[in-house]
Amino acid sequence: MVVDFLITSPPFDLLTDSDLHRVAQNIEVQYYRKGHICGHSTLGGLRIIRSGAIDIRSEDDRLLNRMGEGESYNLEALFAEYPDAIVRLYEDSLLYTLPDDIYQQIITRNRDFARYYERQVNRRLRRAARYTPEPHNLMRRVSAHMSRDLLVLNPQTSIKEAAALMSDKRVSSAPVVEQNKLRGIVTDRDFRSRVIAKGLDYERPVSDIMTQQLITLSENSTLFDATLTMVKAKIHHLPIVAQQDKDSLVGIVTASDLMLVKQDDPVYVVQHIGRATNTESMKHVVDGMPQMMVEWINAGIKVAQISHFLTAISDAVTKRLIELAIEKFGPAPVAFCWLGFGSQGRAEQLVNADQDNGLVIDNSATPEQLTYFSRLAKFVCDGLNECGYVYCPGKIMAMTDEWRQPLSIWQQTVSKWAQSPTPDAVMRVSIFFDIRAIYGESALCDQLQEHMLKTASSNSIFLAALADNVLSQTPPLGIFRRFLVERNGEHKDSLDLKKRGVIPIIDMMRIHALANNIKAVNTKERLQALVEAKVMTVKDSRNMQDAYDFIMQTRAEAQAATIDKEGIEAVSNYVDPDNLPEHHRHHLKDAFEVVNNAQNTIRLRYRGGI
Incomplete structure (x- = not known):
């Protein structure tokens, strides 16, 4: 019929x-x-x-x-x-x-x-990738909740007059603006700690007590961004600036503006972790993450924000463990930086993530001082494992000697990988080159990344080896756009969305970034940077972003459904396409087709180095 x-x-x-x-x-x-x-x-x-x-x-x-x-x-x-x-x-x-x-x-x-x-194809996939039933309160723009009717002070306003004005207006903070440029902020805390406590003359200008090294956010940021920023910086007043002019004040968000955020939202989880005194208390919090992910999916939060949440939580656990290690072993003898690799480095984690981390140490460290970092790394990696971020099967962790080195040794290692791109080296690069500073002296991470980009972008043979690795995993589409599913084993008749969909996209954007000396690590940020560098067209970038979003969303929704029915132990990256609605299968084929076309570009652009 x-x-x-x-x-x-x-x-x-x-x-x-x-x-x-x-x-x-x-x-x-x-x-x-x-x-x-x-x-x-x-x-x-x-x-x-x-x-x-x-x-x-x-x-x-x-x-x-x-x-x-x-x-x-x-x-x-x-x-x-x-x-x-x-x-x-x-x-x-x-x-x-x-x-x-x-x-x-x-x-x-x-x-x-x-x-x-x-x-x-393009618009249909874009609508599917971007559809959200109802935005979560954390994802609302901060501009919708900030205070706009502000008491603005001039730098020459006296401390006495500033206090009187703030009292009359019943506000706890006032921005200091000169010639329409934000110069600082004065809060009740400043009057207590910088005026009364020090017996400062009330007639002195308010510029003498204002906070000048400001932390700000743009008006397009979300409430999650604002709350997380305020918790990390331990501030209660956050100036909001124009998207196109970082010195142009448009509003202020205060802690009281954010009180409606529910207690089970991730920013409070991060705050709770930051106050933890031992690994057990952090583990108790992290154990609730899978169910929280289910709630976020059911609330209609997109997977990009969910991975942002989950990465912020794993970052918080890592930082607190390092702080506890420093309390136990004493201050670090030289500067260091804890590195996050892979999905944590890209800020794209989901549940069941294992560890991928390393430690870069200042070149001045002596052999005796390096022993300190060995103890610190083991303490942190053991703690992460206890909290559910299990040991990396490939031992890519700071507790492994190879992944805990002074900066100069790291740079030598990167050069060696590029000069001799063995399969093992290429595998390590696929994790290591997605790098982000998690804790410590970020300049060490920056220097390492600069060396990495300089080495990779100038080596066509190395890029060709990476291209071969990129092309080793193709989307699971056969002739007539039929799905190519697993033929046997535990996941028979299913698709591996991570291995055959997500990873190829990540790998392709990484090789483009390395070849063009682009520092961005997050996949979305890489796509935007590649457009700005004219490596990709706006159309191709949008199509790839939509494909990535849709595959990731499908993966996250499948994981959430599994958690809800069978628990976290049963979670995988597989999905049976027959269990998806017909229109969803069609969109998934569109996404895989975008990936397949992009791989053809990789083949033409980089394999010539062979």
Whole structure:
């Protein structure tokens, strides 16, 4: 039955019963032989593939897209997406054709149905990747909650007058502005600690007591960003500045503005961890993360923000363990920096993350002083393991001698990897080059990253070896866009979304970043930087971001469902596509196709170094 076939094929599941039957009653059946070309002469209406497949090819015969059974297209929209394309039947095919007059009536009544065919792959995937049922309160813009009616002081205002004005206005802080530029902030605490406690003359200018080294956020930041910033910096007043002008004050957020944030939100988890006195109390908090992730998914929070939350929590655990280690072993003898690699380095962690970390130490350290860092690293890595961030199976941890070195040794190691890109070296690079300072002297991390980028960007052989690694994992799509699932084993009939979807995207953005000396590590930030460097077009960058978001969202939702039903122990990166709604499977195929096309670019651009 035509209706039975249509209802399983998106976007016909969006139609009312009456419209669905109207479509079925007006379907025309046409059979075409392999090689038939669909031209511009009959653009209207819809073509629905009942059996067979079509190719969309460029003028130079490069495959742009392939559609199979159950997929439909509007030629006018296709040619808008691919202006110079040739639409050719890949094999003998049976097509359902819906006349243009009926198609126009349907899309007039159903905007969602119409949108499906507008920029068929790109826009459809973008809507799927960005749909959010209801934004969580933490994800609201800080600009919607900040105070705008501010008492603004001049640097020459006297301390006495400033106190009187603040008292009259009943405010606990006042920004200091000169020539429309934010110069500082004065708070009640400043009057107590810098005026009364020190017996300072009340007639002195307020510039003498204001805080000048300000921590600010832009107006486009979220409440999560604001709250986390205030907790980390231990401040109660946060100036908000214009997105395009960091000296232009637009408002202030105070601790009282954020009191409505629920106690189970991640910023309070971070705050609680920061006060922990032992590993056990941190473990108790971290044990609740899987269920919290389920709640965030159910609340409609997008996976990019969830991974931001979870990374902030793992950062907080790491920092507190280092502080406890310093309390136990004493202050560090020389400067050091704790490094986060992999998903923690990119700030893209989900649940069940293992450890990937290292330690870079100032070159002045003596052999005796290096022993201190060995004890510190073991204390921290053991603590992370107790808190659920299990030991790295490949021993990529600061407690391993190789991953705890002075800066100069690290730099030598990176040079050696680049000069001799063995499979083992390439594997290590894939983790190590996603690097971020977690605690300590961040300049050491910066110097290491600068050496890393300089070494990689100038070595075409090394980039070619990385490209081979990037291309070793292809998206699980076969001919006619059919999913290639596991054939046996525990995950039979399932897709590994991390290995075959997420990792290829991360790897591709990393090699582009390394080749072009781009410091960004987070995947989204790399995509933006690659556009700014004109390495990628805006369109390709957006498509890749949407593909990454959709695959990650599918992965996170599957993990949350598993946690809810079976517990954290059963969580994996696999999903059975048959358990996904039809439209979701279709979007997933779109995402994998974007990845596949991007890998072709990697092949052409970097493998020449071989």
